[in-house]
Amino acid sequence: MRVIFYIISKEFRQIFRNKGMLPIIFVLPLLQLVILSNAATYEIKNIAFGYVDHDRTTASRGLVERFSASPYFEVLFAFPNAAQGNTAMLQGEVDVLLEIPDGFEKELTMRRQGSLGVGINAIDGAAAGVESVYINQIVQAYNKDLAVEVRVPPGTARIENIPLFWYNQTLNYKTFMVPGILVLLVTMITLFLSGMNIVREKEIGTLEQINVTPIRKIHFIIGKLLPFWIIGMGLLTIGLILARLIFNVPMLGSLLLLYGYTSIYLLVILGMGLFISNFTDTQQQAMFIAWFFVVIFILMSGLFTPIESMPEWARVLTELNPVKYFVEIMRMVMLKGSDFSDVLLPMLKTFLYAVLMNVMAVWSYRKTT
């Protein structure tokens, strides 16, 4: 077991001695956190808004008034009929078309219920999802005690309840993005570092020198894993502090739970990195393979495109994406205050994943070729 200590202290010496590497590990990712969190936002402002008011009553005008007052919508057109409104949408002049049916006010007052027609330009699916939520919110705010039912005609975007709005009432996208981006950075850095590491020793020949010693495979792998595990935890810590200080992201759940989960999650990523290392001969090869996985993991994590809107096969595939679990849990714990029982299932899956990856890493490391 003492062997592990010698490997770890050697790795740290090398990392901290490499003046070019330190900023890459610690400064660049945090810079990315700041930049990406500000840039990657779902927030949409000045949505081109048109309406067809068949009702022409105080109630209908009041509703339109709500849209004009909102910073998100810019009320551009009042169409005399639905056909003209649809044409405008086809031509891309409006993104959202609200149709208030004749008798809207009457229905509201008499049956305490009303219905609206909403058309959303869904060329950009993610934007449409966001717009629909905005509309829902405005309608709900307008009609707090009267139940207005928003009826969506077929062929336009489905109105989805994106759960984030429930726990992020102020619609602050940074709050929403920061935890996710932090996940990406922790994942990328630790995967690249561990993926490059053994293969680098192969390239310079020191791995052969280690392979002629009676070192046990498991000790070697643990020794190689732990330094990057510690770095990953360090990155998470710095990232969480920045999230708090710069973006004012709340931490509703238990910090202990978050760290507990991350400690398992990192084992998945590091095991994967070492596995890649074992199958490649040059750092270049390892880098390309690591990139391949990172890109897939990120794009299929639900961070930039909602998993709900993916096709069935892709949704099934995301079950194999560790980043998805981490993004999910990070948001749940930070923004929703979820506790251990809420995250138990994804945590368990991550744990099994970690066991699998590390068994594969140890298995694929061959002292004798």
Place this chain on the structure above:
Amino acid sequence: MKNENAITVSELTKTFGTFTAVNAISFEVKKGEIFGFLGANGAGKTTAMKMLIGILKPSSGQATVAGFDVHTESEAIKRNIGYMSQKFALYDDLTVRENITFFGGIYGLSRKRIQEKSKQLIEDLGLGAVGKSLVGSLPLGWKQKLAFSVAMLHDPQIVFLDEPTGGVDPITRRQFWEMIYKAAHAGTTLFVTTHYMDEAEYCNRVSIMVNGKIEALDTPKNLKQHFEAATMNDVFLKLARG
């Protein structure tokens, strides 16, 4: 057998695809011997050595090193041997001391033993002034001597040196052979590859490998007699011309 021979090799073969790098070689190395493993570049010396030290699986044939079978007991072999590879394989970005500590550590030496060894090695090698310098900044000769010392850290029974003097100046080569003699004197068996034929004269016995096969094996004196040659270089030229 086990008591007399440090290494026994029988029909050991390694093929890469259709290419036979090591072709059914057989020999024995006695305990305490300096065994020269000669051959031109590409003859198969490194490949043969890697099979003996347990990092390359033989395609066929048998071998025991320090009494352990290369097929089934490679980890036991590793406890009893030291190895210095042809390519310099210590960490350039660690200091002399840190390299010694690391390899001592993974060989399982106690902390106290590592400290003693470091001190002794640095003294022996005259590296006192550069003990805290990064290994990458040392001249090649010093690096090689350090690599040899690191291979001897855990006091192995047998040490394998793969072209230890490749590319170093004649004075350092001389010093290197003094180190080899010293180790042999202390009872260590040395298995040394080289393509410097003059160095063959320093060995107790040498084998000469040509295209994967051992073409001759004897003491330098006997070989010169047998091939009616004045120097080992001439012996080698005669063999190589076939």
